[in-house]
């Protein structure tokens with residue numbers, strides 16, 4: 183049996199480990215701060231080595247790991263972990279993305295507004311997540327914009343109708359599979375709710391898959407990769423790419439015959455890649471900042487995945503999944519779920535998507 187090592191020991195690594203157990207693969211997660219000398223460890227020399235994150239400290243351990251023959255997707259990480267090289271790659275592959283420019287040493291609020299034709303976001307090139315490391319030009323006060331010259335890109339503020347993501351996988355032979363497009367609802371840059379209804383975004387599915395396939399083929403990518411999109415009047419625009427399993431694919435644990443974690447392991451270990459069955463509505467709700475309300479568990483159909491992390495404002499501590507073939511039942515679950523007020527808008531939008539504006543409003547009044 184081949185061993186799989188995962189760089190990173192967060193919740194994504196833990197869920198890959200669980201999927202490995204089900205498949206009969208031994209999956210070991212590795213703390214990137216570890217002082218463990220990998221080359222000395224004989225069994226790992228033949229391991230397939232993947233990552234659950236795209237940023238890690240540059241130390242002896244992570245350098246050794248990347249020098250192993252089993253280290254996958256080196257060129258994908260090189261191209262995608264820095265937003266500037268990611269955007270450059272998307273442009274080179276003629277994949278539509280939000281207009282952007284580098285933040286050179288002489289850039290200022292005025293020059294960037296002129297270059298991008300209006301308000302923009304600064305996004306730090308490395309290390310941002312859950313909306314951190316971002317700054318919006320509309321919020322510019324007296325002090326002006328932060329001094330992120332050379333360490334950020336500037337991106338035009340996009341007027342989008344909604345946000346979608348596509349999770350896909352590719353194996354060493356170039357076989358590819360995709361899940362259905364997922365609709366994502368954020369607040370303050372943090373993903374709160376993901377919703378998958380079969381065929382709902384059929385209009386965009388093929389185009390999204392073509393873009394995804396072009397990118398994975400170019401990178402000779404192995405494993406699961408996620409692309410986030412903005413839906414605009416002019417079509418799909420790529421927001422960003424993550425070379426790993428992704429929060430917006432967590433619904434697959436309840437709503438697909440093969441979840442994204444198993445799909446990733448299949449893709450990297452030579453097991454068959456097949457399009458999973460996704461027969462109904464899936465809703466995923468992140469648990470953010472505080473312990474889950476036990477009342478969530480009192481609802482039939484709730485599946486909790488708890489990450490075992492310390493509570494901290496804005497931190498993703500777990501997620502709740504629900505699956506049902508019937509959209510009305512999924513809406514009922516979401517309506518009854520005890521969520522704090524910060525979820526109000528995301529929930530309202532997700533309910534509207536599930537059962538239409540009238541029923542969503544009635545449900546709101548009933549709450």
Ligand code: ATP
Pocket residue numbers: 280303305310311312313314337338339340341345368371372373410421422
């Ligand atoms: P993630 O948690 O997905 O890694 P992140 O911190 O890397 O997030 P982005 O995905 O780039 O950041 O941005 C977070 C959210 O901020 C987006 O999902 C979107 O709601 C909003 N956003 C990002 N870029 C833009 C843009 N150009 N115009 C308008 N809104 C944007």
Ligand code: MG
Pocket residue numbers: 410421422
């Ligand atoms: Mg994002």
